[in-house]
Amino acid sequence: AFANLEGNLSDKGKDVGSHYSFRMEPKALDAIVEIGIDALSIANNHAGDWGREAFIDTIKRLEDKNIIPIGGNINKELAEKPKIIKKNGIKIGFLGFTDVGPNWLQA
Numbered sequence: 001a002f003a004n005l006e007g008n009l010s011d012k013g014k015d016v017g018s019h020y021s022f023r024m025e026p027k028a029l030d031a032i033v034e035i036g037i038d039a040l041s042i043a044n045n046h047a048g049d050w051g052r053e054a055f056i057d058t059i060k061r062l063e064d065k066n067i068i069p070i071g072g073n074i075n076k077e078l079a080e081k082p083k084i085i086k087k088n089g090i091k092i093g094f095l096g097f098t099d100v101g102p103n104w105l106q107a
Contacts, residue, residue, distance in 0.1 A: 043072050
């Protein structure tokens with residue numbers, strides 16, 4: 001299953017002052033795991049709401065639970081690498097993009 005993570009999943013960072021700044025408690029990850037999400041797009045207009053620290057923490061938390069972050073990562077090389085999931089003999093490739101956010105989100 002693939003979904004969009006509309007904000008950070010972290011208790012780190014600082015609110016950068018967006019009109020709406022989205023950040024979820026890390027314990028929300030338990031529900032995401034329980035419902036069977038395999039990959040989450042982190043490329044969206046709220047990815048930078050709590051700064052780079054929260055963004056990187058979100059990626060780490062997702063990867064620790066074997067959830068693939070799509071559309072961003074800790075550096076440009078990892079961010080631009082297509083993510084491929086193989087299930088039941090079928091390969092599915094994922095890419096995620098956004099054109100909003102601070103310059104550090106270019107990766």
